[in-house]
Amino acid sequence: MKTLRGVGVSAGVAVGPAHVIFPGHIKVTRTRISPEEIEGEIERLTRAIRTTAREIRKLQEKLPENLGEVRAILEAQRFLVEDPSLLREASEIIRQGFNAEWALLKVLRRYEKVFSELPDEYFRERFRDLEGIVEMIIASLRGDARLRTVEKAVIVARDLSPADTVNLKPENTLAFVTEAGSRTSHTAIVARSLGIPAVVAAKGVLEEVSPGDLLAVDGTTGEIFINPEKEIIREFEERNRRFHKLKARLHQVAHLPAVTRDGRRLSLRANLDLPEEIPYAREYGAEGIGLLRTEYLYVSRKELPPEELLFETYRQVVEAMAPHPVTIRTLDLGGDKFASSLALPEEINPALGLRAIRLCLREEGLFRTQLRAILRASAYGKVKIMFPMISGVTEFLRARNLVEEIKQELASEGVAFDPEIPVGAMIEVPSAVAVADLLAREADFFSIGTNDLIQYTLAIDRGNQEVAELYEPLHPAVLRFIRTTVEAAHRAGIPVAMCGEMAGELLYVPVLVGLELDELSMNPQSLPEVKLFIRELSFQRCQEVVAQLLRLTCQDEVREALAEAFGPLMSRFSRSLWFE
Amino acid sequence: MREERPKRLEGEIEVRGALGLHARPAARLARALGPLKARVLIGRGENLVDARSILDVLTLGARAGTRLRVVAEGEEAEAALETIRRILEAEA
Incomplete structure (x- = not known):
């Protein structure tokens, strides 16, 4: 078992297999097509673009009204999918006798160069959005709209663009863990709004985690356990119950x-x-x-x-x-x-x-x-x-x-x-x-x-x-x-x-x-848990x-004395949260 | 010669939004220009791109305060120019 710690940015806990996305890996093959296949190929690309845009719209509609921020991000993504230049340039390459997947990749590489030369980091970073979108369209071209989704998994990546998050089918995503990012990054915003636990800035996670490793992730504390022991898994089950119990009671707790x-x-x-x-x-x-x-x-x-x-x-x-x-x-x-x-x-x-x-x-x-x-x-x-x-x-x-x-x-x-x-x-x-x-x-x-x-x-x-x-x-x-x-x-x-x-x-x-x-x-x-706990305590x-x-000499003694004084109360308190 | 040549208008517009001409205003631009009968180009000097393409508009990397040249051609060139001005000069 190994433990990593990042910044918890979206509350909730999850235990599940890791699905690791290594950066910059769009793999497509180059296929020559005959002149009579060209129009059909362009039609295939157009259909894939339409399907992808429809999927983003579906997700947009699923979001509650108050998430204007995320809706706006998705709206921009959808426009990017339907961008006239993307279709026009890809079609030109198809007309030279190549398959649609290859054409998209060629267009992507051209824009990569253009974006990398921009002086402003915000604009340079937008290339990541394009990359995510091209991946989605390619997945759709392959007739597998959810190419990268696996059964329920914890998604581990360097960073995620909003397009990635859409692509990853929220209902199958147990949690997000990213090596980069902060409380203000897209991953954090999208994860919070979809109610998916997320930990960002988890240094070393791509090195430490292999695909299929079992992960236990706490989006409140930022803890990540790699191949956790049984007790940790049990503890996470408790944390999970506690979290849901608390969430259900939030409206009663908030004003106390x-x-x-x-x-x-x-x-x-x-x-x-x-x-x-x-x-x-x-x-x-x-x-x-x-x-x-x-x-x-x-x-x-x-x-x-x-x-x-x-x-x-x-x-x-x-x-x-x-x-x-x-x-x-x-x-x-x-x-x-x-x-x-x-x-x-x-x-x-x-x-x-x-x-x-x-x-x-x-x-x-x-x-x-x-x-x-x-x-x-x-x-x-x-x-x-x-x-x-x-x-x-x-x-x-x-x-x-x-x-x-x-x-x-x-x-x-x-x-x-x-x-x-x-x-x-x-x-x-x-x-x-x-x-x-x-x-x-x-x-x-x-x-x-x-x-x-x-x-x-x-x-x-x-x-x-x-x-x-x-x-x-x-x-x-x-x-x-x-x-x-x-x-x-x-x-x-x-x-x-x-x-x-x-x-x-x-x-x-x-x-x-x-x-x-x-x-x-x-x-x-x-906040809610800390508040309820304070209400159980005696100031005196x-x-x-x-x-x-x-009066104690070292930290180990302090920890021990603290556990002795408040351990029973804490475990009673934790139990009360999920049995009540 | 008849008056058949399409209308061609040019203007210079300053990007006012604090974050510059980023993805969301670019999307707003694409949406607003969508139905208009006009070909609209935007950029610096001779480096002009299709204003309806978010992708190309983003490659301009236009920060707040950037002055951009806009060329609109077609029946509704005036409306197109006005639309661009409205969106780019918005403070948000």
Whole structure:
């Protein structure tokens, strides 16, 4: 058994055989045809194109009305299938005496060259769409409209285009696992809208998985087990039942407050990457957005995004979530992502380099544009700003002063914004924890980003397989840092949120409740379960257990003590979810 | 000579949508031009492609702010030019 971990982007679990799609493998044979066969061959191609377009339309019609995003993607795909140039060029090649499959491949190769020469990545990537579509038409030509579909399987690929997803017949797709991609990629959007579990950014999956391997995939946690042992399969059956039980109860759960049995109230919010995810955040009962990331607007293009685009995106989320607050994190990218537009030097150690708030303070123009967009959006609902990777007071004040400057600028232009907009610091760097008391005097709130805080505290890169195992949220140092942060904040009278992965994992919830976090922000799909669990907990008991955990020497002891204290409750809770 | 020559109109249009002339506006363009009686070409200088082909329109790689030359020929050339202008100059 081997375990991989990617990013869970569409909730649900699946166990099934792997169907691996290796990239760039359209195989067709070249056949000469006689002059009298030519018209028939063109007719055959035209029919295949029509069939393919019809299939896409069928899928389009199956989608619920509210999935405008996916419908629009499919609509564009359908037009691509019926593109006049595609048919015309392929027909010309058929007239030279070749079969339709070969003709399509020739056309594909010509466009590959044209697209590869485009300067803009978005346009270059559209070749993948064409490739997917040509595969579909070829499959249809072979009289096998579902060439690549197998019996129910987990689809493993480098990346999937919307055309692939259509081609793969949703009802036979147990889950998607892709090596590339992010929460904002097509695979994620389509998978979520079709309710298919999906894990993206699963590094190494194409190397590790062979066709036919049994896979267990969890689209919430991002876990992938290759040829899992019996216990794992049993556990996945439980996870699956739990997931469906919860889904059925979502509407009852969504409006309930996250309050412990003895009355401690927490705010549960969603982490969001795309406005398109808003319906899920609401359906799962998010009381606002605790972390709005919009890095995709920066990396999907060659130039920096204009203020209008940022503003429209923020406004859309803010209006949709009102009256709940939306916490917008300012740009959290490294200089490497901007090499083209900012002409920055390459770095040896980007994790410790020019990134996040450092980059923003250096490239003030870029930062100002984003701050203007955020402030303008604050006129449409409740918005908070937070700065990532703050390492000390000076840095925070510089950023905060810039916000003040822009407020004045907007005021003098007569543009509306919220003058009381809260400005917070993300706590992700150990030095910020060390001066948390000083930062708490300047910031309106804290938000602990656990992924980076753990990485920087333990000096462990989780992406590095050699040391990934040492990444441990329950390390005594991490627990102490969280406690120090919360204490400093509460002494200054400001709230503390947590927006890392740790906040969405059931096991850690009693610890976070006991550490007195005020807000937890997580993937939308984790919200219902975390909330129901909080409602089973006693704040007092959590505090007692945390006090005990903080006295322990090493992470193994912490894990053991935690399991002892909350194991029975957790398993009772899990059972209650699926037997109720 | 009779007035039988088809109408031929030319214009220059700026792509305004934030994402440029990407797949969805290209699809909108193809759909909107579909029924019109006009041959419509779009591109830069002499490099013109069929405006009804999403594929070819995408190969222009036109980002926001790009100025494109449009040539419409036929009975409904005016309507075609207007349609293109409406779609490409939309801000979304």
